[in-house]
Amino acid sequence: SQTSGPYFVENDDGNGNITLRLNPYHYFASEKVAEKIVLIPTGSKNRGSSVQSLKNGLVDHLTTVDMAKADELISFAKSN
Secondary structure (H helix, E strand, O other), X not given: OOOOOOEEEEEEOOOOOEEEEEOOOOOOXXXXXXXXXXXXXXXXXXXXXXXXXXXXXXXXXXXXXXXXXXXXXXXXXXXX
């Protein structure tokens, strides 16, 4: 858990789920930033699963490398 960055890896379950924890000694640390970030992988086998996870409140953000179909993302953005 030693790091010079704003976050450190608190847990890696080996299946792609990685928990990052805020380094409280970093100059970036404040009450305004997330204390914990959980990275959740989405597979290319089930395209659209990431958008469904967003709709269901399981995730807050999708990355730019997500495999979701562009038309699904546009439709989601318009209705939300």
